[in-house]
Amino acid sequence: MTFALHPRLEADTFFIADWPLCRVLLMNDARYPWLILVPRRGGITELMDLAADDRILLTDEIARAGGIVRGRPGVTKVNVGALGNLVPQLHVHVLGRYPGDPAWPGPVWGHGQAVSYETSARDALIAAVRSL
Amino acid sequence: MTFALHPRLEADTFFIADWPLCRVLLMNDARYPWLILVPRRGGITELMDLAADDRILLTDEIARAGGIVRGRPGVTKVNVGALGNLVPQLHVHVLGRYPGDPAWPGPVWGHGQAVSYETSARDALIAAVRSL
Numbered sequence: 001m002t003f004a005l006h007p008r009l010e011a012d013t014f015f016i017a018d019w020p021l022c023r024v025l026l027m028n029d030a031r032y033p034w035l036i037l038v039p040r041r042g043g044i045t046e047l048m049d050l051a052a053d054d055r056i057l058l059t060d061e062i063a064r065a066g067g068i069v070r071g072r073p074g075v076t077k078v079n080v081g082a083l084g085n086l087v088p089q090l091h092v093h094v095l096g097r098y099p100g101d102p103a104w105p106g107p108v109w110g111h112g113q114a115v116s117y118e119t120s121a122r123d124a125l126i127a128a129v130r131s132l
Numbered sequence: 133m134t135f136a137l138h139p140r141l142e143a144d145t146f147f148i149a150d151w152p153l154c155r156v157l158l159m160n161d162a163r164y165p166w167l168i169l170v171p172r173r174g175g176i177t178e179l180m181d182l183a184a185d186d187r188i189l190l191t192d193e194i195a196r197a198g199g200i201v202r203g204r205p206g207v208t209k210v211n212v213g214a215l216g217n218l219v220p221q222l223h224v225h226v227l228g229r230y231p232g233d234p235a236w237p238g239p240v241w242g243h244g245q246a247v248s249y250e251t252s253a254r255d256a257l258i259a260a261v262r263s264l
Contacts, residue, residue: 046202046210048195059191063180070178077220078178081213085229085237088209097217105217110238 001042006089009038012114014122016129021057024065026126027095029114031102033072033125034095035065044090047082062092068132069096083109133174138221141170144246146254148261153189156197158258159227161246163234165204165257166227167197176222179214194224200264201228215241 005023013025013036021041027034039058044050050058066078075096082092097104103111117125137155145157145168153173159166171190176182182190198210207228214224229236235243249257 046198047191047212048198048202048210052192055191055195056188059179059187060184063187066178066180070180077215077217078180079213079215079217080179081211081215081239083209083211083213083239085209085211106242107213107215107239 003040003042005038006087006091008087009036009089009091014117014126016126019061019064021054022061022092024061024129026117026122026129027093027114028116028122030117030121031112031115032095032097032108033069033075034093034108035069035129037061037065037092037094039090041090045084045088046090050090058092062094065094068129069094071132072096074098079108081107081109135172135174137170138219138223140219141168141221141223146249146258148258151193151196153186154193154224156193156261158249158254158261159225159246160248160254162249162253163244163247164227164229164240165201165207166225166240167201167261169193169197169224169226171222173222177216177220178222182222190224194226197226200261201226203264204228206230211240213239213241 013027016024016026021039022037025036070078077097079095079097145159148156148158153171154169157168202210209229211227211229
């Protein structure tokens, strides 16, 4: 089965890069530095359905994304989640948190309304992630 | 730094087993089949701070736990999360979800009040996990 990004992910994010396994996306929510990793494999909904080699790649890429969001200003904690209750295509959220952020200390998913990026801030962040 | 379970995890869970990397715990919330994996390494708060070999083990154990919760009655989706906003010790939630569960389709963390297990149900579930 070929890889195609789920329309909901397509609508809610901006493309950053393709890493060895995953398409790396920026969530269009300026409240948090928020990356989404989507393994470029068709028809996968659960982590445990990835091949063992792909699971290792995914883990490396989660760690890489975690290092990037941890390096953003103010971030004190990284949150990682693979839920998929609304979008079944396997995707992993990797985002930076800090005490006092809008959803702190709760999870970000389903909390409040996303705040869209201004174009210049979005482009600067995408460029920063690509440079790492 | 030696491993010691965070008191909050100790209070909220039951011991199931020690796998090669992780202590495996049952969350004391009968609303969901909910395992927590805690790498038995001291002083680690983020996935990316685990050694590369440990990250591979953790990924294997997440997949193993995911297979177990997916096999529980009614489960249609597995949620995996490493948040740590309240309990900094690295721990990974692996739990089973289904449309119509109390928090569906939102995340379980911070949603409603935990429902404690009856002793017999708890012991049966722990025994079932240990047998897999």
